[in-house]
Amino acid sequence: MKIVIVDDHPLVRKGLIAILAKEEGIEWVGESxxxxxxxxxxxxxxxxxxIVDVKLGADSxxxxxxxxRHLPCHFMMLTxxxxxxxxxxxxxxxxDGFVLKEAEPEELLLAIRIVGRGRKYFxxxxxGTMLRKESDDPLDKLTPKEREVLRGLGEGLSNGAMAKKLVVSEFTVKKxxxxxxxxxxxxxxTQAALFAQAQGLGSYSPDKRKQGSSV
Structure with missing residues (x-):
C-alpha cells in the first residue's frame, strides 16, 4: 500500500514515517x-x-x-x-477515516489497514462522543441481550462462540x-469491538479479529 503524509508539523510527519517504515506491505512515497x-x-x-492533517496552516x-475526492485514493483525517x-x-x-494523533501506533496501523481495504474507520x-450527543448513555439503545453480544464483540468472539456462551442459536446472535x-x-x-472497549465492555486486541465472523 502506497501512502503519502500531509501535515504541517515536521515532527508529526517524521513520527508517522517512522511508524510506517516498520510495517510490512506499506510504502511511504512522499510528504507535504x-x-x-x-x-x-x-x-x-x-x-x-x-493521511491528512485537519489543519494545514491557514488552509483546511x-x-x-x-x-x-475524484481520484482513486483513500483519505484519512488526522487531528x-x-x-x-x-x-x-x-x-x-x-x-474515509478519522484518527486522533494521540492514538497508539497499533491503532493507527489498524485504521490504515481498514481504510486501505475500502472501509470506513473512525x-x-x-x-462514543457522537453517540453521547444522541443519548446520555449510548448503551441505553441496546437490550440486555444486545449488550452481552456487544461485550462478546469487544472480546473478539465469533458468532459461534457467543452463541455457546449465551445459550442461543448462531442465527440469533447474527440478528x-x-x-x-x-x-x-x-x-x-471491528468498529463494534473498538467501541465496546471504549465503553469498558470486553478487552479488544487486533490479533483477536481472526476469531470473528461476518454478520
Missing part, C-alpha cells in the same frame, strides 16, 4: 505540508492512501480531500482534537449483531 504541494504530490505518486485538510462538527465535515468531504472515542450495528451506527465488527 501545504495543500498545493499535496495536490501535486498525490496526483504524481497516485498513492492508495493519504477537508478542502484538500474535497478537491481530490489532535475533534468535535462532532469536525467528524460530520470529514464525512461530508468524503474522508476513532472509537470519537464514535443481535445486525441490530447493534444499526442502533449504534457502526459499520462492522
Amino acid at each position: 505540508d501545504t495543500v498545493q504541494d499535496a495536490i501535486a504530490l498525490i496526483e504524481r505518486e497516485k498513492p492508495d492512501l493519504a 485538510g477537508y478542502d484538500l480531500v474535497g478537491r481530490l 489532535s482534537s475533534a468535535s462532532e462538527a469536525d467528524i460530520r465535515r470529514a464525512e461530508a468531504c468524503g474522508a 476513532d472509537p472515542n470519537l464514535l 443481535h449483531v445486525s441490530r447493534i450495528f444499526r442502533k449504534l451506527n457502526l459499520n462492522d465488527r
